[in-house]
Amino acid sequence: MELLRKYQLKQKDFLKLQDYIETYIGIKMPQEKKEFLESRLRKRLVYLGYDNYSQYCEYLFSHPDKSEFILLHDLVTTHKTDFFREIEHFDVLKKIVLPEMVQNKSHQDQTPFLLWSAGCSTGEEVYTIAMIAADFSFLHQNFSFKVLGSDISEDVLAKARKGIYDEEQILDIPENFRKRYLLKHKDSHQKIYRIVPNLRNLTQFSMYNLHQSKGHFIRHIDVIFCRNVIIYFKRDHQIQILAHLISHLRPMGYLFLGHAESVNYRNLGLSKIDSSVYQKRK
Numbered sequence: 614m615e616l617l618r619k620y621q622l623k624q625k626d627f628l629k630l631q632d633y634i635e636t637y638i639g640i641k642m643p644q645e646k647k648e649f650l651e652s653r654l655r656k657r658l659v660y661l662g663y664d665n666y667s668q669y670c671e672y673l674f675s676h677p678d679k680s681e682f683i684l685l686h687d688l689v690t691t692h693k694t695d696f697f698r699e700i701e702h703f704d705v706l707k708k709i710v711l712p713e714m715v716q717n718k719s720h721q722d723q724t725p726f727l728l729w730s731a732g733c734s735t736g737e738e739v740y741t742i743a744m745i746a747a748d749f750s751f752l753h754q755n756f757s758f759k760v761l762g763s764d765i766s767e768d769v770l771a772k773a774r775k776g777i778y779d780e781e782q783i784l785d786i787p788e789n790f791r792k793r794y795l796l797k798h799k800d801s802h803q804k805i806y807r808i809v810p811n812l813r814n815l816t817q818f819s820m821y822n823l824h825q826s827k828g829h830f831i832r833h834i835d836v837i838f839c840r841n842v843i844i845y846f847k848r849d850h851q852i853q854i855l856a857h858l859i860s861h862l863r864p865m866g867y868l869f870l871g872h873a874e875s876v877n878y879r880n881l882g883l884s885k886i887d888s889s890v891y892q893k894r895k
């Protein structure tokens with residue numbers, strides 16, 4: 614009982630954290646999520662040796678070193694992802710989007726196509742896009758590309774850059790792609806796989822806060838995947854983020870959102886080409 618009281622998040626501390634999370638990260642933190650926040654932060658509190666959440670909040674907000682905020686981002690954001698998640702999108706990418714991109718590119722233009730996974734988590738989405746694009750490039754000699762991955766969490770980005778996954782994580786990768794794009798650990802007892810260097814070299818990861826949009830990001834992107842990210846944001850923040858993403862897209866570029874993410878796409882200057890796949894109008 615004593616332990617439970619000790620680790621109870623007081624309303625005044627919840628409000629401070631709520632304000633920071635909603636203002637800086639942009640994700641919704643309504644009153645109903647107080648217990649969720651409490652449980653996500655408890656381990657950290659214990660690790661730092663604090664007796665209660667007020668001490669933790671004082672440390673967080675008065676400490677000049679911003680590193681604790683980075684850890685907070687990791688604790689409050691949801692990082693669930695998979696290879697080939699919402700698989701129909703990769704069919705649209707392969708059969709509609711990439712062929713149209715090649716068809717519309719002038720022969721003089723030698724610049725590689727840019728595909729961006731915004732809110733990429735641990736990299737599975739980036740490497741799935743890269744596998745599909747690399748496969749496509751075997752049949753289309755003049756098709757070159759780079760896949761950019763960005764996230765607010767440094768922790769997931771570090772994992773994404775390594776490109777190392779365990780057996781369970783790679784189950785959704787089709788067999789032919791596993792053979793081509795994964796290397797098994799030398800020790801056969803270790804069921805660990807790494808994305809091959811040739812594919813990793815076609816990717817680039819960086820920290821980018823979609824809500825604050827402070828970092829400068831490359832413009833004239835050909836395809837943006839921002840799936841299962843805006844669902845955690847308030848409606849007005851969702852619209853701001855989408856408008857910002859669309860400003861980075863070249864005219865006739867494509868935007869993929871998560872299947873559960875609905876938008877008033879016409880107001881954003883988009884046309885719908887498939888389920889949660891949009892194209893920026895000229």
Ligand SMILES: C[S@@+](CC[C@H](N)C(=O)[O-])C[C@H]1O[C@@H](n2cnc3c(N)ncnc32)[C@H](O)[C@@H]1O
Binds near residue numbers: 692822841842
């Ligand atoms: C549920 S994962 C989705 C991963 C992947 N896009 C997918 O669909 O499988 C959401 C990711 O968005 C990131 N995220 C949340 N808020 C963000 C923000 N303000 N700026 C950038 N990334 C953010 C989280 O850190 C997390 O890794």
